[in-house]
Amino acid sequence: MTSSYTASMRFELIPAGERVNTWGEPGLNNVIRRVDFGMAGRASIVTSGGTYTLSSSNTNDDEARAHTLVVTGTGGTIIVPSVPKPYLIENNASGAVIISTGSGATITVDAGDIVAVHCTGSVIKTLGYKDGSGNVLSIKDYIAAQIIGATVSGLPAVAGNNGKFMYTNGASAMWRLPVVADVSDYASDQATKAADALGKAVAFAIAL
Numbered sequence: 005m006t007s008s009y010t011a012s013m014r015f016e017l018i019p020a021g022e023r024v025n026t027w028g029e030p031g032l033n034n035v036i037r038r039v040d041f042g043m044a045g046r047a048s049i050v051t052s053g054g055t056y057t058l059s060s061s062n063t064n065d066d067e068a069r070a071h072t073l074v075v076t077g078t079g080g081t082i083i084v085p086s087v088p089k090p091y092l093i094e095n096n097a098s099g100a101v102i103i104s105t106g107s108g109a110t111i112t113v114d115a116g117d118i119v120a121v122h123c124t125g126s127v128i129k130t131l132g133y134k135d136g137s138g139n140v141l142s143i144k145d146y147i148a149a150q151i152i153g154a155t156v157s158g159l160p161a162v163a164g165n166n167g168k169f170m171y172t173n174g175a176s177a178m179w180r181l182p183v184v185a186d187v188s189d190y191a192s193d194q195a196t197k198a199a200d201a202l203g204k205a206v207a208f209a210i211a212l
Contacts, residue, residue: 009062012087013042013069016062038069045070051077051097060085075101079115090122103128 008017016035047070049056058068067073068085072092075082079099084091086105095101095113104110108127113119121130165179172178 012089013038014060014062014066015039015042038065041065041071042069043071046072046074046094049073049075049077049082051075051080051082051101053078053080053099055081055083057083058085075113081110084123084128086123086125088123088125090120092118092120094118 007019007022009015010017015038018032018035047058047067049058049067058073059066060068068089070091072094073082074094075097077097079095079097079101081102081104083104083106091103093101093103093113095115095117097115100112100114102110102112103121105123105126105128109129111119111121111128111130113121119130121128168179168181170177171180
């Protein structure tokens with residue numbers, strides 16, 4: 005009988021009764037070695053600004069089976085097989101890399117970042133949060149989006165708020181220009197603290 009292969013990692017499924025006591029290549033050792041590579045292996049990917057398609061094979065070692073993709077070069081788009089599988093992307097390239105199946109949602113990994121992504125079989129997702137448009141962002145990109153662009157309602161943005169300071173009313177945060185009440189409250193608070201400090205100093209002197 006002919007061997008079959010698992011869908012996501014392409015591990016060989018040896019038919020019953022074949023290759024009995026065969027531990028070499030091909031054989032059970034070959035399957036174990038590929039399982040090890042799929043769980044902890046690192047594939048080196050050199051990008052040059054265009055599209056790079058991971059090698060994928062049932063019968064040979066390949067790049068798409070790797071646990072981690074170590075990317076160098078100038079960046080670009082990396083196409084992974086359209087099967088369910090997680091990857092850890094270590095981007096050591098000089099530019100960003102886009103992880104894609106060739107269609108549908110993609111994930112961009114900036115230069116210097118290490119990001120966990122997951123292919124659902126059709127699109128690429130990552131550990132992260134949705135912005136106001138429903139796009140899934142990495143934690144770093146989500147924080148940056150909120151600070152710079154405020155894509156989620158209720159979070160203040162830096163853009164367009166030059167000269168303002170962060171203010172909270174106890175329910176939400178906002179950028180606001182100083183008002184007289186802020187200065188008055190500050191002066192009153194400082195006066196109270198000064199009087200309290202003076203009273204303690206006098207009490208301490210009398211005690212001596």
